[in-house]
Amino acid sequence: MTNAFAIEARGLSKSFGDVKANDQIALKVPGGTVHGIVGENGAGKSTLLKMLFGLYRADSGDILVCGQTQHFTDPSDAMAAGIGMVHQHFMLVEPFTVLENIILGAEGSANLDAAKEAARAKLLMLEDQFGFNLPLDTPVEKLSVGVRQRAEILKALYRGAEILILDEPTAVLTPQECEQLFALVRQLKDQGKTILFVTHKLHEIMAVTDDVTVIRAGKTVAECKTADTNPEELAELMVGAKVVRKTARKQHETEIARLRLTDVHADGDHGLELKDINLEVFDGEVLGIAGVAGNGQTELLEIITGLRAVREGVIHMGGEIIANDRLVTNPIALRRMGMAHVAEDRLKTGVVESMSARDNAILGYQREKEFSSGGILKLKAIAQKAAAYFETQDVRPRNPDLPIASFSGGNQQKLVIAREIARDPQLMVIGQPTRGVDIGAVTKIHDQITELRNAGKAILVVSADLDELLSISDRIAVMCEGEIVGTMNVEDATETKLGLMMAGDKREAS
Amino acid sequence: MEFFTDMILLMDSTLRTATPLVLAALAGLVAERSGIVDIGLEGKMLAAAFAAAAAAAVTGSPWMGMLAGVGASVFLALLHGWVSIAQRGNQIVSGMAINIAVAGLAPTLANFWFQKGGQTPLLGDEARFSTITLPFADALADVPVIGALYSELISGHNLITYLAAALIPLVAWMLYKTRFGLRLRAVGENPEAVDTAGISVTLLRYQAMVIAGVLCGLSGSVLSTGLGGGFIRDMSAGKGYLALAAMIFGRWKPVPTLLACLLFGFVDALQGRLQGVALPLIGEIPVQFTMMLPYVLTVVILAGFAGRMDAPKASGTPYEKDH
Amino acid sequence: ADFTPVLLYDIGGKFDKSFNEAAHTGGERFKEETGLDYKDFEPNSETQYEQALKRFARRKADLIIAVGVGYSVAVRNVASKYPDVKFTVIDAIIDLPNVQSITFKENEGSFLVGMIAAMKTESNTIGFLGGMDIPLIRRFERGYRQGAEYVKGDLTFIENYVGTTPSAWNDPIKAAEMARSQYARGADIIFSAAGPSGLGSIQAAKDTGNLAIGVDSNQNHVAPGYVLTSMLKRVDLAVYHAMKAAEAGEWKPGHTVLGLAEGGVDFALDEYNADLITAEMKAKLDEARAKIVSGEIVVSDVEGSNSGH
Amino acid sequence: MAAQKKLPFWADAILLPTLNLLAAFLVSGLVIWGLGEDPLEALSLMVDGAFGFQEGVGYTFYYATNFVFTGLAVSVAYHAGLFNIGGEGQAMLGGLGLTLAVFLVGDVSPVLAVLLAIVGAAAFGGAWAFIPAYLQAKRGSHVVITTIMFNFIASALLAYLLVGPLQRPGGQMPESADFPDGVSLMHLQDLFAMMGFTYESGPLNLSALIAVLCAVGVWFMLWRTRFGYELRVVGQNQNAARYAGISVTRMTVIAMMISGGLAGMMGLNELLGEQLRLLGNFTLGYGFVGIAVAFMGRNHPVGIVLAAMLFGALYQGGAELAFEMPNIQRDYIVLIQGLVILFAGAMEHLFRDPVERVFRHFSERRAA
């Protein structure tokens, strides 16, 4: 009993239709440790976690908690067994306050007011035990991602979770927020909690975990002490092949500003506004935009790509004005001027989920003579184009008829990028190039961006992932509360520097 | 004074007209808050009206009628629930189907049981919820203003109208002050969150449908055993759709919904009052145009609430728990 | 095969508490007295008017009775195609050798109940409640007013129409509301020509302790003591006689107008309202009836009514 | 989530709908039996009435024509992500437009009048859909509610005109004067006669062919034209639409107007094909049934035409049933329609899941 694992999985299997998401997964997590789980997109991480949390029923295999075999029919069983989970996509009711979200399902009293007061007392204790400080009475929709995540964690702790499952918790956090999260994780561990930690970022594995399990194509391919391994080895295990970066970055020479924003003001969402933005992107360079999610990067992309009006100022592309207080150029026209746009939120904007990959292959270009004339679609041409994209980008599975939704994030992104670079654009505007995309795809995409840059294109990249920006950008501008707080050459940039600026510290601005 | 009494009369009629509306609207509200769109209110109302009248006619007791009415409506609500939850069917089509099926079924059964051509026998007073005169109503009648207000407006309605008045705060309380209410609002916004919190989405939605069924049942019963004295084919006359509109004005909140219903009731009463009356300047408005009043008003007000459509996010979409 | 006439109702349907139902009654009476059966049909749409007529004409029905002005066009088309089939159309006038047209002088009947209302009212305010706002109903109103004014000059009239679409015939709730409002505004008697909706106004009369006047078939029994009388439109007689005549081989084409003189319209007097209508009221009514029959009183009519087109 | 197609086309398009229909008829049969009649006899009466003789077939297709128009109307809006419950009102206005066109030039030139009537029907129907569409696009007013309201408004408006300005001289009912002679869509039986063979197809008229053309047109528009592509993008994901340079407002309005136009054309069949005058309530709920037709037809023109024929058969067969079985009132036919809509329109999963299980079972067999 003493040497029993806090949580253990034996030969867990789960299929969806023909997809074997999990195949004989084995997992052993000793109590009071932080256990990392890594794997490509679609490797089966979330599926595994969802089974551990009772959301999915395993086709076969056992789950043991502290040595006891468990049969979870739904999450309440898992919670009763002391398991809590923070999901890849938060499970919060947006209009509800933090407090309401936390007690939902564990209210105790049937009288809501009474329940809230009881909960409040208990929460305050928990909060100073773990050094939280959450605005309990603010609606969640008004809170930043980081705070929401803490609410999710507190929610789990409130339910007395001893084992905490975190599915890609850092995907959306700033470096500072990540640091705070790691601190919290260590603290929880010191308090004897057990933590499962899923991430695509290997340095995070190195930073917080004690042991790590690698999953590939639904199978456990390795389990080892973090101390005995290194990122390169893990990457290899995940992808099943050496990950090498092909393209070298050649020194660029900048003359013409392909894109220029001059004193631009615009209204953003949730009362945010863009305040006199001045930016230049030159041919042959990558300008990275760093910033905590919700500080105006999204709005910036939208005003450049003709999806949002500017209140003051001008945006030039090449020589031409593409936007000012009176003008918004239709995206179709912009594409015809040589601007390509990889949307920040793929599923929300970049593709039409329910449509086939083929239909998605012309999204935004449906009006080009190549694909339609006299208003009639040229189906053959479209099919050929789609097939070509699948080949050049090695999109899998090789079937353009499938709805885009049934492709993994990485493959969707590959298709989108193929679509956008196909017409050899002069300017590429890219939001979150590799969000939720696995290592293999990440390197490929980074290589392509660099290739385009070397081919003399102007590229603007918005990303929440600082490593990414540092590795592909020539210059990095940082946004905070709708302003550009500073721009610097990549050589002078460091994570901490950027992090501070993202937090609104202008001193670093050069 | 003339104007004052006129107003009293209009408002008195407003209360009566609004009763079935507000009950149905609350039913729709509870259903949609749980994530199920219910345009089958019309059908449930009609079914309840028939069942209530039939039972009251047979047993001679309005209470039996109310019981039957509520029963019929709850059955249909559960059917709609089953289609929406278990069958993941299209909720609007299901609602329409129920409306059409009932429009056919009620008269068919009425014929079969009473051979009165799609009607139930007229109900005697003992088989109806006849008007209740509140204490002192007559005594106070002569007291200026308050007296009139009390005896004309407040007093002299049928039991279900008073019941409705009591149910509105009750529903509001249920929605905002109870654990059940919290979960109900949550499941309409984000069923996944509810599911991962270990609460059964399915059960919650069925519970909501039962409540909706009961409310809608009362609304139907008042038609045939309160305001009217028997069932006549199509007697719901579009009230179900109007209730739906009221709920949307009320932006899925009980009190604003109530106000919307009162507004409709008032416009409807006014509409009748304006018929054949020559207005200054305009002159006499053709009946057909006074008839349009409530509907035109609805559209105008809807247009007023630009973008204020805070419908429960998950309403209308079946929850697919994937395993 | 023995004689089987066919009875076709209009969209209102067999049991509309109005003239379709009266027609049904006529058919039933024929059935009882002769022991002969008859076929009948309730169409869902105007399209089915012609469909039904054709169907029975093709099968050489002994007599096809179409009830309701809606049939005018359909009967004209079909009757001309089947000259050897007998058609009787009620409430419409078709000038064909094989068609018998029967219409009623609703305005004359309404005139009498108008007089009754005027003689009975104490508030000198009387109401009229129409179902769907169409000319047919307006002529009820016209006669009613004229009759009332014939008795008293200084009356106040309040009138309402339940609606403007066919659903107006089936909305007793709204009818009741309107009736209540009329009573509250001083009317103590309301004549409703609103089909089933009329039951709403009778209901209201009962709830508020006032009087209502029924229509088409005798509705006095619906709420004894609260229904002052009913304006009878004897569609049942028309149907019954047409069937009898055809059976006896005495059926004749052409146009018949049934007014007071012919007993086609009247007011209802029975045990339920006997003590509401006094002897001298009765006397006045008979006098007026005589004058109308003799033509001394001409009950006016709305243009676009069916006493000829 | 990941929506992989699990069934062969034929199973999805034919097997499942058939199973649903059988279920609907089973329940209806039970009711008939409950009413003390013989379900099988009733069924055979209906089938025979709908398809058993020439005129029956004619009526079946005649009614089906109405449903093709209203069904297509619903589905065009649906592909643009809109729920058009206003088919009823749009049809009424279409009828009005048609009538005005007819009386405008009917005496001048019948041919011109007919052509103008077709345009008028579509134009007025489309115009009646414009305001709800505009309010939806610009003010976010719930199109489901606004279109319902516009149904009520339309019927009141029509009623006003038909007892007022457009009143039939000497008429008792809310209906217009007869259309001038020769202003009508030719009955197909007359066409057949010209082509030298006789087929008694009752009121079936040229608008049936117009309806089929519309179905083909809608199919082509949705899946072969750029406009249709953009329309479907808007319907599936408005953000993606903006990203692709498609104006959502513009598409919403255009789609609704096309939808309204199709609904408006229903009048061609009812009025210009058969009644030859404007009737106050000629739409008789066909607009609502169109919703069911569209969903039973899986929002695909082919499916819609099939579903429309089913409903046409229900109407015609139902009428014959009422002729023959006195105990079966017309309300009963309405009940059957409701049940068909419920089973075939809303419960498409009732048999889908089991059938899928069967198919998977066999495919695994084959795999093993």
Ligand SMILES: Nc1ncnc2c1ncn2[C@@H]1O[C@H](COP(=O)(O)OP(=O)(O)OP(=O)(O)O)[C@@H](O)[C@H]1O
């Ligand atoms: N509900 C589902 N229905 C069908 N297939 C599913 C479902 N959930 C997951 N899958 C499939 O199972 C496989 C594993 O998915 P899973 O989400 O576990 O991968 P993951 O490791 O979490 O990927 P990511 O890193 O992108 O989160 C994928 O191929 C995915 O397409």
Ligand SMILES: Nc1ncnc2c1ncn2[C@@H]1O[C@H](COP(=O)(O)OP(=O)(O)OP(=O)(O)O)[C@@H](O)[C@H]1O
């Ligand atoms: N649905 C729409 N939404 C927004 N803008 C549009 C739309 N349709 C056309 N435009 C604008 O009109 C411009 C011209 O469009 P486009 O060139 O496709 O028409 P076209 O030349 O007729 O196409 P084709 O020649 O292929 O038929 C587009 O660049 C776009 O800005």
Ligand SMILES: [Mg+2]
């Ligand atoms: Mg995952």
Ligand SMILES: [Mg+2]
């Ligand atoms: Mg072009």
